[in-house]
Amino acid sequence: MYSTTVYLYQQITKVLLVDTSGGYFTARYDTVYAKQLTVNKGVDNVLLFEFINQEEKPVNITGSSFVFRLMNQTGDQLLVEKPMVTLSATLGRVKVVLDNADTINITAQPGSYSIQRTAGDYVQAVYVDANSGARADCNIVNSVLPAFVPSEMLTIPTIYGKAQQLQPGPTNWPDWALYPQPVNTTQLTEFYSSHMPTSGQSLTTVKMDMDHYTGTVKFQAADTYESVWYDVTESFEFFNETSTQYFNIVGFYNLIRAGFNNSQGFGASATAEVTDGVITGITVNNSGQGYVAPPKIQILGNGSGAEAIVTSVGNGQIGPITVTNGGSGYLPLQYQGTIAATVLITTGYITNLQYR
Numbered sequence: 001m002y003s004t005t006v007y008l009y010q011q012i013t014k015v016l017l018v019d020t021s022g023g024y025f026t027a028r029y030d031t032v033y034a035k036q037l038t039v040n041k042g043v044d045n046v047l048l049f050e051f052i053n054q055e056e057k058p059v060n061i062t063g064s065s066f067v068f069r070l071m072n073q074t075g076d077q078l079l080v081e082k083p084m085v086t087l088s089a090t091l092g093r094v095k096v097v098l099d100n101a102d103t104i105n106i107t108a109q110p111g112s113y114s115i116q117r118t119a120g121d122y123v124q125a126v127y128v129d130a131n132s133g134a135r136a137d138c139n140i141v142n143s144v145l146p147a148f149v150p151s152e153m154l155t156i157p158t159i160y161g162k163a164q165q166l167q168p169g170p171t172n173w174p175d176w177a178l179y180p181q182p183v184n185t186t187q188l189t190e191f192y193s194s195h196m197p198t199s200g201q202s203l204t205t206v207k208m209d210m211d212h213y214t215g216t217v218k219f220q221a222a223d224t225y226e227s228v229w230y231d232v233t234e235s236f237e238f239f240n241e242t243s244t245q246y247f248n249i250v251g252f253y254n255l256i257r258a259g260f261n262n263s264q265g266f267g268a269s270a271t272a273e274v275t276d277g278v279i280t281g282i283t284v285n286n287s288g289q290g291y292v293a294p295p296k297i298q299i300l301g302n303g304s305g306a307e308a309i310v311t312s313v314g315n316g317q318i319g320p321i322t323v324t325n326g327g328s329g330y331l332p333l334q335y336q337g338t339i340a341a342t343v344l345i346t347t348g349y350i351t352n353l354q355y356r
Helices: none
Strands: 010-015 037-041 046-052 065-073 078-083 085-088 093-098 109-119 121-127 136-141 195-197 203-222 236-250 255-261 270-273 280-286 296-301 308-309 321-323 341-346 349-355
Touching: 037 046, 065 093, 236 308, 255 349, 270 296, 270 341, 280 321, 296 308
Parallel strands: 010 046, 037 136
Antiparallel strands: 046 093, 065 078, 065 109, 085 093, 109 121, 109 136, 195 255, 203 236, 203 255, 203 349, 270 280, 296 341, 308 321
């Protein structure tokens, strides 16, 4: 039987309300027990608040009314305004319910909220921020009712575009800042963007296939294409990795890009030995330096099916190369002279990049 432990999570927040009942007159602005709220679109959000005074005791809110306001992050746009319901006046507890109708048309975004108290002619701000401010952070997310976002392709840009251009090349090389990328009608080649516009989403998922990849992967963000990029994830390390990897970038960023570094190792070279079109062995001519994991071995030529692996790496140098499949048809072409196959040693590849 499959079972899962589920924890009941209730958003209850303690905030500072200056007690005007006569017991306290001086606001000392001690640390407020505030935390960042999360509002999920498409469902009912029950937000509970408990008002305490400077002595961390409940404030009696008998005769008071409260209004909850949800705003954008800069505070210049009112998104939702609702009266709050008193649960216990003597214990200073109130709630507000933001239902589907309140949030469904709001774009997922980092926002802010405030609470206003009215008691007779007295209008007061509740200190909901840890720095004794009357406005605090609130994330509006699509986690419960997500909109379908199709995956889009990414490429690692070079001066040659998505793939090496045929001659003659285009008049102007593609502008990687453009989104979406234009279609080159001359060569029928679409240039995919290397940047990920997030469309205001709080979660971006990147998928990629690794082919014997040794190196690092990290993600950066920027406000515009001309802004300074900064890291938003740690640097993930991989050693001779062949698999499909998924990365989640959490946070509200206008643009995200992936950064790769697979320069761990260089200089190794080898020669293939061929008999009757079959790869029978590979001799290492130069063990190279800086290798931290076995590199990828490719055998290029007129044949097919040949495979080989590096059996060990030590002190940054590659060890012997073992042929695991000799393939067939590796015969010299006329322009190659006596060379029937070429051995290519790399630190692997990243392919099939997609994001959503």
